[in-house]
Amino acid sequence: MSFLSLIAFIPLLGALLLLFVPKEKVNTARLIALVFSLFSLFLTLSIFCHFDRQNPGMQFVEKFSWIPQFGISYHVGIDGLSYPLILLTALLSVLSIIGSFQIENRVKEYFFWFLLLETGMVGVFISLDFFLFYIFWEVMLVPMYFLIGIWGGPKKEYAAIKFFLYTLFGSVFILIGILALYFRSTPHTFDILQLIQNNRQFIGKFQFIVFLLLFVGFAIKVPIFPFHTWLPLAHVEAPTAVSVILAGVLLKMGTYGLMRISFPMFPEAALWFSIPLLILAFINIIYGALVAMAQTDMKKMVAYSSINHMGYALLGMAAFTLTGFNGALLQMINHGIITGSLFLLVGVIYDRAHTREINAFGGLGAKLPIYTGIMTVASMASLGLPALAGFISEFLCFLGAYSANSQHKIFYSLSTFKFFTALSVIGILVTTAFFLKMIQKVFLGPFNEKWSDLKDMTFRELVSVVPLTALTILIGIWPHWLISLMDSTMSSLVNFINGVK
């Protein structure tokens, strides 16, 4: 049974079905979106039992020849790297769809684009053929453009165009890279796995140039400093559920691309790039955290904290150790869950108060106890409190970077990796500072009477957030089920990359 294609295309089917729904029937549109995304999630979960955790290679592979003249095939499959991300995508899609039920404006279109977006996202994670990969990669962009541009905040058009152009700019580099690989490989092929297996034919300057081309494309998605400025704008202007998807899934495309394509395809260039990557990760961590600290808009703060958190994932990757890779992938998942719930929660208060200004609130803890509790858990997870998800992945990322094999020394005998890792830990401190500031200004202190008719979370809002909170705690206490999914794939990936040394 072709599970993966179903997971990817069921949302598309829903989207097509939506076209036949009269636009007044908003509840039908919502229901269709929910049912189709739920079905996709259900299929993703049903893989969970059948997924072979010992097998580092591709599973559930489907491969058909598509355009044989150009060596293009429909080739999909999952391994320990992509499966957790697909789980995350399917879950966040369902929750975001529930979270967007309060949207009243052009409902049918909204869900049409949303389902199309889901197909694009899942498609990127399952594609094993560059041609297919690139199609899905671009398919993601279009719905995102409309979702931000139509349902966004005050500066939505500007944000949508900026997001679209910036990401497209990155895509172009990826396209050049893909074509370069196609023409260099013999026989000409777009098959990612084949290209990785035959990566010895990419040598010398070619390897480095293509690595950098792809890196720029992926770096924009992550985003890696200094390609990050589309992120705060897009996140702030996007409607809540789209911010969730943007932060939760789209940012992971970049790191996923690095791990799936760049690193194994150009191991030599990747290892050479390890120190620059470390320094970029360090900048992402510290810079993101410091800029987040200066924000007074809650959504913007969470947006910048994403830069900081993706920095941890990069730090884990930079070391090319198994621990770091496990940590990086886990950090991607955790960031999706935690930041996703933070965005949903910020949306909850914005829907009521129509402001996200930290200083506008005060003392809400007494008035909205449930909201306060869930928000506190999410913030604590984001600042890396043990027993919550963020800690495990940050610990692994730091540990991975700290125990890197690199012999590079920054001073007399001080390892560069140890030095920058130790400095990066300060990021945790800054994160703590601004999350606590936010909690204090919004929830603690004397109650601001202006908000005396604010209501606590509704049942629908709870349904969209609580699963994420529960997962945050579950992963924090018992991360084994998740790590065991990725461990063997990560292990073979790291060995493969380091093997050429």
Added chain:
Amino acid sequence: MIEHSYLIVLLPLLSALTIFFFGRSLPLKGAVLGICTLGITLIHSLGIFSILLQNPSYITEISIPWFRFGIHQTEFGFLIDGLSALMLVVVTSVSFLVHVYSLGYMKDDPRFKRYYAYLSFFTFAMLLLVVANNFLQMFIGWELVGLASYLLIGFWFEKTSASNAGRKAFITTKVGDIGFFLGILSLFSLLGTLNFAQVQGRIEEGLISANTAGIIALLLFCGAMGKSAQVPLHVWLPDAMEGPTPVSALIHAATMVAAGVYMVARSYFLFQHGPFSLEIIAWVGMLTAFLAATMALVATDIKRVLAFSTVSQLGYMILSMGVGGRAEGMFHLTTHAFFKALLFLGAGSVIHATHTNNIEEMGGLSKKMKLTFIAFTSAWLAISGIWPFAGFFSKDGILEATLNSNNSFLFWCATFVAFLTAFYMTRLYLLVFITEPRDKEIYNHAHESPKSMTIPLLVLALLSLVAGFLLEHSVPLLLSSQVLPPNVHASSAHTYPHWLVPAISSAAALLGIFLSYLIYWLKAVSAEKIASTFSWPYRLLLKKYNFDEFYIYCIIKPADWLAQKLALFDYHIFDQLGVDGIGFLTVKLSQIHDWFDQNIIDNLVDIWGKLSLLGSSILRKFQTGLVQNYILFILFGFGLLMVWQLKINFIELLR
């Protein structure tokens, strides 16, 4: 019993969750459940303690795998040895008494249920830390007690000062925790394990050098500096007194703040492997003990005096660790937990009665609150170090250890701190209970607290009296179970008589009490006069050595400034100038293209058109439609052809 030690950790967690979610429908909003749970864990801990007392080498370690990554394995474990058994008893007993005490103290609080849930949660986290068999689990418990502390300091979060204090505590301890975290990373990356026994084993095999071990030990110690409020990370503890007083007693006096000392004791082998780290922590401890004791001299808030005293005593324990007195430090931790909890709970009882924290508004309360007075007296004598109260024995142990380390400067400093301690505690005692009431209204309204509060006080009073000579020999016995390399310092033989240290410490204590008595009871010397004579040092002490100001101006403000500037930089330079600038340039470039296209390229096209128009307009002139003209043209053409033909002929002719 020991096999089921996990219950000690698990039960408070379950109780916390039950109270948090279902407390409303439980008797007394869950308080009963909390108290009963703690009662059971206390009995359980006492059982374990007695087993360990009979057989100190009976070490039990149970662990379950937690998660694997690659070849590494983390675990959750329960390590029961003398050290953790002692700590278990300390934590559960104080926690139990505080649970009971809070019944009365928090009776009318609207968030009573949540209070008990937090209290139970704290106990769980603390016990998790205590029984941990590896550094990672210890760190987890360590951070969770920090969370509980944050929640409880800011329990009355409507007060801005309370929420500020909570945040300050969390961040300050987090600064230290960064060191702890790096220490853990170093250990794991060097040794591949975090299990205490395995780490110790690998270090004894000499896998890491003495220098490395010392540095790692100091990194770990950074965590202890945060939690145990050592200079310069002590600033959060006095502010933490914004929380409810029973919380101050449990968390910020007896148990959590002692976690740092416990951690040093637990990882002592690391410190011993790199002995320079011991020397450093001894000095840090000494400095802390001294500075905090001097700050306590001038404080007027009853809880702040006690907070400074806590910091000072924690410094004492760290000093003891530093000079090789591991058992003495743990002994002092134990006795201190009892008498300091008693002091705080007594202070709580006083505050409950007077509704003020200011000792200058109190006075003469001994007549109104007899039971509290009796209990407080016991604590006062204990902390001052008067025989036969508990503090005498433990403080004496530390002084002896300091003297044994052959560092007489540290010894005399420690003695001086003992003197200061006796002085400021007597000041507090006199001002609150003995001297004439200074505020009649407060005095008249004062009343003894309910039984749920006084009974825990009396139990602790008894413990403060007997814990010293009961535990004097059993603590070293319990701690002997962890096999440690012989201590360099301890090996030096006694060169002085046995009565010397007790005599000196008693003399210091009595002198302190006497001096305080002179000033605050006999008024032989006026306190105000001393303050005005030494106004500069006095103000320095009042300002707490300006540590807070230093942090605000040297760290917090610059960090905020940097953050603001970076945010502006990010927005203006990166986004507007960089990205939008490129966008702007692109637009400009396309406008130039547009102009070029319109004016050059398109004109080129147009020129062709115009040229052909021009040409055709000229040619059109010839199409007149008149046969005569055409014939004329033909003639012209014919003529031209003739000329051309002839020209060729001419050339041929000329040849």
